[in-house]
């Protein structure tokens with residue numbers, strides 16, 4: 032990347048369209064969705080402008096500059112530590128007043144701000160008119176009207192930020208009235224005399240944050256004991272004063288003056304609201320009256336979920352058949368190679384392994400399309416709202432719903448972004464409980480296992496099985512959360528507040544792009560990580576090879592039959608001979624697999640796993656699944672293709688395999704759903720919480736899953752399923 | 753503009769939780785019982801003097817319309833918002 036001439040950050044309220052604007056500018060495909068808090072990490076991109084290359088940073092959304100949760104801290108830290116040349120403050124024009132609250136704080140920090148008045152396409156239907164020139168005059172900053180979704184005005188916004196009239200940082204001064212101004216002045220003088228953090232924060236901003244009880248800023252001051260003490264005394268004093276004379280707290284007074292400053296600007300002809308078009312006529316409210324209805328709402332939610340699966344399975348079956356045929360053809364082609372290690376690697380390792388995963392791509396894509404629709408339309412936020420009531424009982428709250436959904440609460444998600452989404456939870460206890468239980472959801476990598484087992488043991492009922500598995504994931508997560516919240520992470524529940532975005536009709540283009548983006552990630556993973564692991568596991572299942580003294584008798588017997596076969600001419604006798612030859616071959620393969628490293632490992636733990644009905648072959652797959660869940664299906668495929676010569680359908684092969692029955696299948700589905708998170712998720716948990724908790728999640732989840740699987744299997748067997 | 757002590761909210765005072773569906777009211781003050789979580793409410797637009805409309809209040813979390821955005825908040829926060 033060539034040297035960037037400037038860094039411009041995109042900042043603003045959650046769900047204002049920052050990432051959409053970022054994508055429109057840079058041509059990248061970062062995740063966009065219609066609910067607050069999608070972006071939790073900063074993302075970087077480069078844009079070629081006439082004057083040179085510009086580095087653009089997409090930041091997580093924030094409501095204020097007081098850091099409430101971790102992703103808000105990411106945004107603030109970036110601004111003060113990296114000091115970009117300027118920011119484009121992306122504003123949801125339909126809620127201008129609230130959005131400007133943050134703008135004022137940016138201005139107080141001193142960053143050159145360019146306003147991107149986004150979503151101006153939605154203004155008319157809401158009966159709102161904004162005079163952007165007047166706004167620009169009054170606030171003395173560039174204002175550009177944008178529709179990020181169609182790319183309108185986005186380059187102009189960047190251009191305006193580059194040619195901002197103010198090229199250096201310069202804090203805005205707002206008066207906070209006769210009660211606060213004097214003390215603010217004194218505190219500011221004290222801080223600037225001490226030269227405290229002079230090169231990162233304006234002194235008055237620090238003083239304001241101190242009065243606002245910003246914990247992070249107060250902690251900063253602890254470095255200077257004397258200064259901290261004096262500031263604290265002043266802050267306490269003015270707090271007492273405010274309480275006595277105004278019955279208020281400095282932080283509310285500050286908020287009040289900020290909103291006052293904003294409305295004094297908006298009142299000067301900037302914002303016109305046509306009252307006849309406002310209010311109850313809003314379409315979102317009408318939809319909500321039905322979709323979030325107290326009784327109908329949850330019923331509709333379940334119906335939507337169920338409908339999603341039915342559609343997925345009905346539609347997905349056809350293209351899935353094509354992909355399977357394609358891989359069968361490939362395997363046949365490779366079968367023409369001379370027998371040996373290379374052929375085994377290609378057929379049993381690569382084609383069976385990667386093909387086992389890729390075969391599910393059509394289904395996964397349809398599922399992704401469904402999730403993307405729910406996410407872009409704004410329905411996901413409503414699910415959080417409706418489920419808050421239930422979640423509260425289990426010691427979580429509504430904000431936990433979104434991490435769950437992203438993790439696979441609607442099958443097809445992934446626990447890694449899900450775990451990261453838990454950042455938006457402010458309270459550490461709920462966050463931890465969410466982090467540890469989100470991996471229970473049916474992520475896209477586990478889905479193939481369920482589909483496979485459903486096809487083998489519950490043919491015709493795929494959608495229903497998937498639906499039940501999904502509910503089981505939610506139920507297990509809630510129960511486990513409750514267990515943790517009443518033991519190791521006990522504590523009162525913290526308050527919860529979230530913005531509900533308006534319903535938006537997702538654009539066809541957006542749906543296709545997001546679905547493809549997710550699908551492509553899945554495919555790419557199958558072609559890289561999963562391929563590597565599949566080859567590794569194939570090697571473990573192949574080596575060490577069978578020692579000669581075991582293999583020799585088989586080979587001798589097989590050679591004998593071959594000879595007889597050459598001599599024999601009778602139809603019936605030939606058939607018999609061929610059958611016994613195939614059986615021998617199978618036994619030889621089985622013997623070899625048993626003898627391999629993976630086979631021995633699987634057998635070593637079989638005495639324990641047998642309680643839950645898992646044989647040593649399944650154990651290999653489950654061990655591999657800790658690396659990545661896709662590996663479970665690919666390893667099962669490899670294990671069964673290596674010990675099975677007949678080239679029938681994979682599902683049929685599993686159903687016919689010795690030691691498999693309905694109880695085993697159900698027990699395995701439960702275990703796969705719940706056991707240890709995959710490696711990448713474990714790392715993500717460690718990053719969000721600690722390595723201790725990450726280790727805990729491996730042990731706890733596996734134990735929890737094993738207990739449930741064992742109970743299911745034993746019950747199933749006693750019922751004779 | 754006012755901030756009330758917990759005892760002021762004890763009885764006879766209406767909070768957000770008492771509003772019925774479709775009812776409008778003006779925020780009078782925020783009671784301190786919820787501590788710093790209230791500053792998030794102010795950042796999201798619930799400040800004394802703002803008009804607030806209850807969209808749905810049916811035992812679970814509240815759904816309100818404030819400064820033309822829809823907020824969903826739990827009842828313990830609703831309890832802290834005194835309205836008139």
Ligand SMILES: Nc1nc2c(ncn2[C@@H]2O[C@H](COP(=O)(O)OP(=O)(O)OP(=O)(O)O)[C@@H](O)[C@H]2O)c(=O)[nH]1
Nearest residue numbers: 045046047048049050051064068069070092178179
């Ligand atoms: N009508 C309309 N919708 C838009 C526009 N720009 C973005 N959107 C939609 O607004 C929603 C939020 O967009 P995002 O880009 O994810 O918002 P964000 O600011 O990055 O949100 P966070 O990452 O959560 O802070 C999406 O559903 C977009 O499709 C616009 O100009 N007009």
Ligand SMILES: [Mg+2]
Nearest residue numbers: 049050069070
């Ligand atoms: Mg974003």
